[in-house]
Amino acid sequence: MLITCPYCGPRDVIEFTYQGDGNRERPQPNSQDLDAWNAYVYDRLNPAGDHNEIWQHSGGCRTHLRMVRNTLTHEISSTGFARGDHNAAARHKAGGKS
Amino acid sequence: MSPRRTETGGRIDRLRTIRFTFDGAPYTGHAGDTLASALLANGVTLFGRSFKYHRPRGVLSAGVEEPNALVTVLRGEVREPNIAATMVEIYDGLVAVSQNRFPSLAWDVNAINQLGGRILAAGFYYKTFMGPVFGPLKGTRFWMFCEHFIRRAAGLGRAGIAADTSRYERMNAFCDVLVVGSGPAGLSAAKTAADQGARVILAELEPRFGGSANWSGETIDGAPAADWAARAVSQLEGHDTVRLLPRTTAWGYYDGNTLAALERVTDHKETPGKGEPRHRYWAIRAKTVVLATGSFERPLVFPGNDRPGVMLAHAGERYANDYGVLPGDRIALFTNNDSAYRSALALKKAGAAIVAIVDVRPELSAEMRSLATEAEAEILSGHAVVATEGSKALSGLKVQRFDMNSGVLSGDARSIHADCLLMSGGWSPTIHLASQAGARAEWNAARQAFLPPKPTQQRWVGAGAFNGSFSTVEAIAEGRAAGLSAAGATGAPAALPDVEAAPGSPDPAPVFEIKAKGKSFVDFQHDVTAEDVRLAHREGFVSVEHLKRYTTLGMATDQGKNSNVPGLAIMAEALGKPIPEVGTTRFRPPYSAVSIGSLAAERFGDLKPERLTPMHDWHLANGATMYSAGLWYRPMIYGLAGETIEQAYVREAKATRESAGIVDVSTLGKIAVQGPDAAEFLDRVYTNMFSTLAVGKARYGLMLREDGLAFDDGTTWRLGEQDFLMTTTTANAGKVMQHLEYFLDVIWPELKVHVTSVTDEWAGAAIGGPKARAILAACVTGTAVDNTALPFMGIVHGRIAGVPVMICRLSFSGEMAFEVYSGAGYGTHVWEALVEAGKPFGLVTYGLEALGTMRIEKGHVTGAEIDGRTTARDLHLDWMLSKKKPFIGSAMMDREGLIAPDRLQLVGLVSLDNRPFNGGAHIVEELDEANPHDSIGHITACCYSPALGKHIALALVEGGKARHGTRAFISDPLRKRFGPVEIVSNHFYDPDGSRMHG
Amino acid sequence: MAEYSAFSLLTNALKGNQDWKPAWRKPDPKASYDVIIIGGGGHGLSTAYYLAKEHGITNVAVLEKGWLGSGNVGRNTTAVRSNYLLPSNTRFYEHSMKMWENLSHDLNYNVMFSQRGCLNLAHTPAQFDDLARRGNAMRHLGVDAELMSTAEIKRLVPALDMSASARFPIVGGLMQPRAGTARHDAVAWGYARGADRRGVDIIENCEVTGFLRDGDRITGVQTTRGEIRGKKVAVAVAGSTGRVMQLAGVDRMPIESHVLQAFVTESLKPFIDTVLTFGMGHFYMSQSDKGGLVYGGDIDGYNSYAQRGNLPIVDEVMSEMLALFPGLARVRMLRSWGGVCDMSMDGSPIITAGPLPGMYLNCGWCYGGFKATPASGWCFAYTIAKDEPHAFNAPFTLDRFYRGLVIDDKGQGATPRLH
Known part of the structure; x- marks a missing residue:
């Protein structure tokens, strides 16, 4: 599997670490809603098909990616920064600060 | 000259004689020979024994699909088992031995299994060997008794224990077009793509590029096809952007158009060249893959089809044309299609007598009749072979009239004297890689074969026989089209070369099996017969996967390359369904077996990196015994002559508490x-x-x-x-x-x-003990280190021996202690300066054992207690849980299961019988040495405490805090250590920290 | 149907093996059943078998979307052991072990359970202590366990690299002598035959496409072979749990589906007579009766239903294999395949009533489903029949995560790829 890191371009899957379901929402830090915390920590969307997930380019620039990957075919249909800043890569390449 | 070697012809070098041995007997061959061709040339007919019945077997094929002629190649003590003799290129000094026979290949005692044939039918294991339900052999004992003998009879070659001394390496490659297979289709594709400027890799599993062009006897553009291929290869060699990989099997098609390939770099050499690995593992990321992998000829299923001397038709042709070897003097052919006629003619031209062509089809084309006439062969159309004769070599066969629509045999059997029978059951495209890429094969009724579908997930394009286009002219045309499309170009219509080839239809008659008395083999190596397939049907194992698993059809080393389609056809007939409704199995990597050494590649002998602290060499030079901790190596003790480990760590810990000690903490x-x-x-x-x-x-x-x-x-x-x-x-x-x-x-x-x-940027040394501050004062410049300048948990910057250091006063040992950090490159320099400064004060170096001892005495926790199952409360660290702010884990830490009073909690243990503890021992309330039960916890760390003069331990014990002051027992049945303990607080030593605070 | 025995083999052989009957019938589905079990794998089939045998519930259908045993029961590396650290796991797997010891007789089908032992290697003194902790935990629950010295290991597995200069030298090991291997397919077939003989309908090529409901309550299933009603509907589809539960409207589960690869070499003469695991990575190996070395390692590490492995894990597993057995460099890997594992959030399974009324759930087997097959079916059948868990599966609830009662043998927390 080749994963396209927004900074580093297409790289082999061996350079990446899977960080799981990207649909999970972390409650506000001071939230006392235990159900919401439990859902965040333990429950996963586990679809057969397109899956929104987080990966880290741990063997490279160490940025986190959010990508959509099909769990039946392993085809990746989109990748971007997990932090949602789609311009960061362009700025980075242009020598600007991220 | 060897008995079966032709005077001329073939691609071997008759001027170069090569000497080798097989089962200890010396033989000679020529450069260009495989072990199979060389032995055939020497008149050898018996190559191996089958898996189950130990039947004598010859050589079936001339390639990677060989199921019978498996050998072990020896290089000194190093063994390479289960190698097809058809794939071994001979070299001077080659030592090969046969397998799965005792005492010898010719006389194998396990051949007695053949007598049990019907009892040993498919699935017999499942129905017996269960043994008695009572008595000494009840339970699993009887089966295990039988299994002992079954295992010894099964298995093929023997694996080595001696470490392989070869080197393996891995290459990552990137290209626009990877062409797999270098027959006319692959060469044409590679050349076209290269001409378009594409970066091309061409992988060919055989030593020579060209595929069938090397032995088809055809003519391309007026020249022998082999010359056309050689020219194409030399043109490819002229391109900077082309990499040619001979002896390279593309075996796996993985996600992202990544293909795994194995290059056998030096297997064919007596000694590898300088720096050459044995195998090179290629991970190739290709924009597009051209699959020009050709096709396999299928055996026919008939009684005695496994006799040595029965061979695939094209293999016979190839032995003659490629290797100058006649597989027999009197050759018969048995076919359901036209391709065998070309083979017959080739062998005739090479000097053999073609005694008959037995064809299941009643009607033959005029072209086939004329080819047969040219081969001076009798045609027996509408006939089938119903038996073969001979034991370790073929002596003859029997034929009968055959109605291919009904499958009925009629008339008297006629005997034909022959020493070789070539068979052809049609051709199956080699679609393995496409199947791995996720494509589902489609049955083509005309070709009687599974053809590749359109690619879905991955980017590949097929050409030639892979597509079911079996003629060379089609192969070249499709190869060119594939090369163009793979290179992203559109085709300028150029003239295709002229091909002169034997005529013939690509479509066989739909005949797979001749039903007659006797064992008809579908899977040769595993001895799966047509009757076994029908038995599986009778017992309901009718899906392809059940058939495979119940009979072991297709599970042998040839992975079903010979047996897959015939097996399916027999099952389909039993079910009364068309073949596609029975289905085909999905092929998985590898296409053919891959050496494990190549897959480990550079990690063979070097599994994981070693992490060494900056002071590593100093530790070694100063008597440290090293301890492997994860990837790190750390000093365990600095033992003196004659000291045990315990004596050493007790001395180190004691000295630290009495004066001072220093330990390398760079790994933090x-x-x-x-x-x-x-x-x-x-x-x-x-x-x-x-x-x-x-x-x-x-x-x-x-x-x-x-x-x-x-x-x-x-x-x-x-x-x-x-x-x-x-x-x-x-x-x-x-x-x-x-x-x-x-x-x-x-x-x-x-x-x-x-x-x-910044782990690797800093070297760290922890120096602790009553004299630690004095030692620092003696060597640190640029800062004071007294209590005012450097209070508990204070940090100062200064210099030691001229090098900037950062010092923090903190303690793990419980003594007044300091961690001194310097740039990693100066780690040893600073360490030596500290050691030197400490000499007058009695400073000792100490290792992990003393470190652990002092932390146990203090009751500090490490990974043995923070084991992923404990909470802060379990470890009495709840004083650290801030109530003023949320933090990671704060919302979840108070769930019912995490605050239960009977959770395992950290305690201290003191041995009451003054005997040492063992790590991993358990704790019980009631001692029962015979039947230990009701563990209430376990020891996480233990030592002899020099400070307390006792054997102590840290432990996790159910409701531990409430048990302080009570007694319990150590229960360590694994090491038979039992005895009383007192449960105490984990803070054994200086609980109020007065020593640390000074 | 005839019993299988040496005698029946002989008499049938004399008749040319023409009289053998199908191992199980191929019935069409009825309109309704007392219990519908979704999933014709090892666990679904054993559940059906024990429902019939232990609880007299025979009006049962097992629905399998493809061919019987096509999931993990036919894809695993066949090890059977009960050498766990935590008591909940050890008790359950030991119950399974005891059932294994009599399974061939019980089923009248030779599942070839070979108690050749399972040896876990330790490479540092600390690791040896961890194994001792585990072995002692087993011994305190009445389970067999022994520590082995390097000399004993060398005798048992002569091919191991025992040199002190190895990157990760072997310092000892933990042996469970009663552990071993079984013929995986035979387990599925034996249970299928046994359940079928007690009246259970085993229906292949019958894919569940939806659930029938009465309000919240599950009352049956829609399938590619029509609607089937069931008083109780049991889900035993580890590897496809996410897909099937989604059909019931349960989108989120404490489970991720991951691919686990397995490998086999070409057939070899006896090379290793035990099941072996490496301590400084993730590698396990045994040898099949046919002679192939059967081995595996880590999951690929990301969600997948593809039964399709990746290359980095292949390389990793082979590298670890050669670290233990440098003589195997010239032996060849013959086949690889992938299975889809339910990776739960604590590495332990779920066997419970619910989460919807009328539904029962068996999932989350991670790496360990095969050895659990007898006990899993036995406990699941008990839970279905009695509407309450047996003591053996009482800890394996779905709400244990919420309640902080996780059973985390590896101590890795809610990171499935690390279990």
């Missing part, structure tokens, strides 16, 4: 946490406060996981308003780093914090 994880929000971030990450920490001070911190369990601990130093240095445990350094990065990048991207792993 170190992370620079920097930025305007660094303090806020640490407040969220740690259970306790860090924003209140003054610059120039350090604090002990505890982290939880999101689920509220303890994760890691360590001190974090505030070096500046926005600049922290975090330390982690050695084992968790990587995990903590990833944890921090995840939160900063994914959860709290708004925080302006940067984290950097």
